[in-house]
Amino acid sequence: MASHENQPLLSPSFSQTDSTKTSVESDDAQLPHEPIRSIEDDVLPETSTLGRTISWSSAYILVISRVIGSGIFATPGVIVKAVGSVGLSLSLWVLGAVIAACGLAVALEYGCMLPRSGGEKVYLEFTYRKPRYLASTLMAVQAVLLGFTASNCIVFAQYTLYAFDIEPTDFLRKSLAVGLLTAITIVHGCFRKTGIAIQNFLGWIKVGLVVFMIFSGLFVVVFKPQGLDGRRSHFPAGADVWKDTEWGWGTISTALFKVFYSYAGLNNVNNVLNEVRNPVRTLKSVSITALVTACILYSLVNIAYFIVIPLDEIKESKELIAALFFEKLFGATIGKVILPLAVALSGVGNVMVVTFALQARLNQEIARQGFLPFPDLLASSKPFNAPLGGLVVHYIPSLLVIALPPSGEVYSFILEVEGYPGQIFALATSAGLLWLRYSRPDLKRPFRAWNSAVVLRIALCLALLAAPFFPPANQKDTGMWYATYAVVGISVIAFGFVYWYVWLKLLPRWRGYRVEEKAGVLDDEPANWNQAIGADYLNMATAAVSSPTPIPTYNPQIVQSAQEPKVTGPQDVQTVLNYHKPNEDGSPPHPTYTDRPETYDRPVETHPTTVTDVRGRENEFSLDTNGFQFYKHASVEKDFVNDEQIKDQYYKETEQLLKDATGATRIHIFDHTIRRPSPSHSSTTPQLRGPVQRVHIDQSYAAALSRVPFHLPADADTLLKSRVQIINVWRPIKTVQRDPLAVAEANSVSDDSLVVTELIYPTRKGETYAVNHDAAHRWYYKSHLSPEEVILIKCFDSKKDGRARRVPHTAFHVPGTEDKEGRESIEVRALVFHEHESLE
16 A cells, blocks of 8 residues: 555645646656655555545444454353352453443544554554564564454354254364365465455444343343243342352453453554544544443343343353343244354454454465565465465464364463463553653654553553462363463463564574565566665554455565675666746736646756656555556557547546545546647647646646636535545556656655746636745656556645645656657546545
């Protein structure tokens, strides 16, 4: 993805005219010499190449469908069996809600401060920048080795066998669970569209089941209906609520891990913030609403369980407590068969969503970043245009964790072994948040967690990590040592440290090389792998897990000694650029009149400039951070010789492209310009112009806003209340061999360098910007741009929160290309509206 939506969630010139009027060109985009980002870049919001397409309701479903999985259908019985009493069980659910709220507060402060996709991975990488690569390595190891979805596979097996009244032997339980895992891996890895359709269907089953559970809980709590045994309530009375309580901290801690599992996913929006509309505001409201929803559901359902089911039966039910509840409340047919099958299918849906949308893509990104062997193979989407490599990486540990532990305790073991290392990372993020408040008080914090909530979270993390040192007083024979989960969890983290030390320290020292960053694109992506710049800092926080468009690979590479042959790569160009030359008398530039047959030439100053070739690193950059973005798009239109055909067909393609790329709600294309070396004289041929070799910006701020009432007078008042952009979609008609387009990085050009130039139309006045020279300007281009690549160039943005707002650009001469074919290109300019985004 471009400089992603990556990094904490926050990140220009147009000529407009009718196709017969004066127009100023816009083109390529810039890329920094290295993918190194400053800390300040990390607090700028960025938009995914997918655009901001996730609304509030979609974000809520994204969270609630992740939170409400198999936990409430399976864990209450396991928790009661472990702690012994109804009173302590319900207390742990209340405590779990409080701790979940504390954890959510930490995630909200991080997400609002660093509003970009990636979640906890981004926050740890931002907070713990040294030792280099350590935070990234630990997160990668934890994600690969412990990122399994085995728990829901077990729930599926248990509820399926129960619904069909089959004896749940160890072999059958594990076989069904492994069979489900295998089937989902094959479907998602080989039949991607089919898998997505199935998981969407199962998602609706889960939504329906959740609603049904809420109303069932309300019905039982309020009316206390008579059960099949003739009793109205089995809820213990008085002191019996605490009867047989196990007070050992080791027992309580493992029970809390299971409660936390049921609340896991409250920060799910943090993982995709680049795609969320109004990310900061949406993050705060959606996460809190989901927490309240889950708390209400869990409270009602737990109380309903204890009213309907005798305590002894609950303890024996283990993961089947919901099936027992349904059977006692609704009878043998609906309660024992239909509803348990619905729970089983809900588990299937959860496995499919988490496997494909989270683990497979996360593993694929980890491979892209060089943390796994055979990165080209595992990160590839070949041969089925699906993350098969990431799915295989996910499949292996999930298979082992289902097959190896004793069957009777496999579900509890999975939750505990996932939960223990999770507390290590939760401790790191919580403590890191306090450290950032001290070390970086300048960072903007739209949400600030209460100090007490952060401290409580830290204290509980420490207590849970210490729990294995407090063995249970009455240890039960489960076939495993009581602290096995902690040993496994600590071993995974320890392996991460060892892997990091061997990979980053020991081997480079022994073999005489250093590890640096190399950017590239896989061969099944639209661009070829390319050597890039070695960097001293691997900015993993720029990695977006959710982009279906080409994603750059920041792959740590071995850099040999200087005696080795030098690796060739993209070539920079030494050229001269034409800047604005101020009038000697200090007067403003002479206006351009679109209805007068006068020259467009203006006095210029030439300045020697280095223009950097960005080939191979295109996807590091985005509209919001850099002011431009490369986007792969093949057009049906190839020749661009007929105006009517362009407006009828190409305009529609471009409108959809802009919506997909930016998440905009409305597009209005107001002109296009075709540039060719010589004009055609056909009456049906569009007005043609050559490349503009003068540094300029197509719109001034004032002129850009004036286009809204000019083109859309009826809706202007409403549209101007929300975010407005002007974007130039620039496409080569043939591969560019001569006069490519250079773009100056938006943030390298201050507003003080801009000079207003009037553009006078017959009925109104527009403005463009000429640009004064400044040595700070950083110029970039991409060599040999093809017709299947468009450049989105931001000409204007009404948002003033630190995003790039405009991009200077110019055509330039490349020495040695004088005999090459002249450049042909089309640029389409459009008003882009984000009616869901305010101007705040």
